[in-house]
Amino acid sequence: MHADADIPTEIQRTLTEFLDVQEQRLAELGPELAEQVQAARDATSGGKRLRPSFCYWGFRAAGGDPERPILTAAASLEMLHVSALVHDDVMDSSDTRRGAPAAHKRFEALQRARSEASGSGGDPVSFGIGAAILLGDLCLIWADEMLHTSGFDAAALARASKFFDAVRVEVTAGQYLDLVAQASGTSDLDLALRVLRYKAATYTVERPLHIGAALGGADQHLIDALSAYGLPLGEAFQLRDDLLGVFGDPAVTGKPAGDDLREGKRTVLVAHAVDHASPAQLAEFERLFGRAELDDDEIQLLREILQDSRSVQACEDLISERTAEAMEALDRSPVQDETSRKALADLAIAATSRHL
Incomplete structure (x- = not known):
């Protein structure tokens, strides 16, 4: 290729x-x-094919031959x-x-x-x-x-399998944490951040990079550098996804508008709102949040509470901070191939700059 x-x-x-x-x-x-x-x-x-793309460019960043x-x-x-x-x-x-x-x-x-x-x-x-x-x-x-x-030969597959096994465990564990969060009936920022990391960040960016890099023969220094880039970027990606799950255009997201609100997803966005909404807003939010039969007006009311509590802005700020952290880590990384470096920078923008 x-x-x-x-x-x-x-x-x-x-x-x-x-x-x-x-x-x-x-x-x-x-x-x-x-x-x-x-x-x-x-x-x-x-689909966006982000995970295969991160895997491919992790491989190239490690010096892997694209003809492999x-x-x-x-x-x-x-x-x-x-x-x-x-x-x-x-x-x-x-x-x-x-x-x-x-x-x-x-x-x-x-x-x-x-x-x-x-x-x-x-x-x-x-x-x-x-x-x-x-x-x-x-x-x-x-x-x-x-x-x-x-x-790939047995040695390369053995290197990659360590990370492939890890991502399957992590995404399953993250899914269970998500179930626990939804079943709890309460929003906890620490739990929301752990779900964010293990259900999405490691799974979407960090581990695909590791798998590709391991197949390409990366040393531990590069693996660590890819983590420094991939983890914050994966978190920024999922924060953007959570915003799209509430405010996104169904024609773009492929799911009905506000579906995450009907499903009662206890995301970082929701945890921030629970912590920062006024008592009256919180009472209204808890009355409506997670009801499968929410109509358009009720969805809009929940959106307004998320906006007025500055929870949307807080997530936007986190996205900017995490993306900047990822780009700085990429700048410091030992990736020598300029094509790979540019591709990883472009992927960071593609993963986090999707519009609401």
Whole structure:
């Protein structure tokens, strides 16, 4: 792969080719499995491809040869991401993902159509949830397979596997922390920041950089430097994502406006509001927050409380601070390749400057 190649396009091609092989393998088990493969194809189409991009440029920053099989290894992180999204949507009871029905809703509709056609059949809702859980599991297995059959030698894979194992543990642990935060019914800034770090920051930026750099033969000095850049950048990315989850345009985010407010996401944005809203604002916020049936006017009222409590501005300030910290760390880093250095700087802007 040449340095000026379109990474998102190349990642899509790699995923498509991998799923072509999986479709042939699963066809031997039964034609019903085509539904799982097609759902995986749709779930791996589109998206920002940030994790594969950070992996690729971590590899290049370590001096990795772009002609090596880095694309398949990088694409494994997109497959891991899809696994996490499918499971996340089940846990959050989200109806949509990237502007299309979430996987469990997709499978629910398939089963409902079959039941209506035959006049019998199991509960479509239960089927949809079960089928989506299995799809997430399949994608997790496939992520591991993509990395370990990517074509790198055993030594390189052993170096990378340490970080690949870490990111899978961290994102799962972060997901559990998120569940605990939502179930608590209260907002705690420390817990919100831990969820931010382990569910998003390490998973989106730091570990993909580490995996790529390890495949490229990086020493510990470079690994540490990539952490100094990747962790604050990952936190800034998720803070921006949290703002988009409340204020974003559904045409851009692919989810209904204010969905995070209906789901009761205990983010840093919400924790700040709980700490800084007036008593009257807090009472109104707690009355509405987390109600699935919120209408547009109620969503707007919650947004106004987030604005008036200066919680939105506090998150914007944190995004600016974390991004500046990341850029300063990149400036100090031992990355010698100017193409890689510029690509990492551009990725920092792409990850944090998405508009509300």
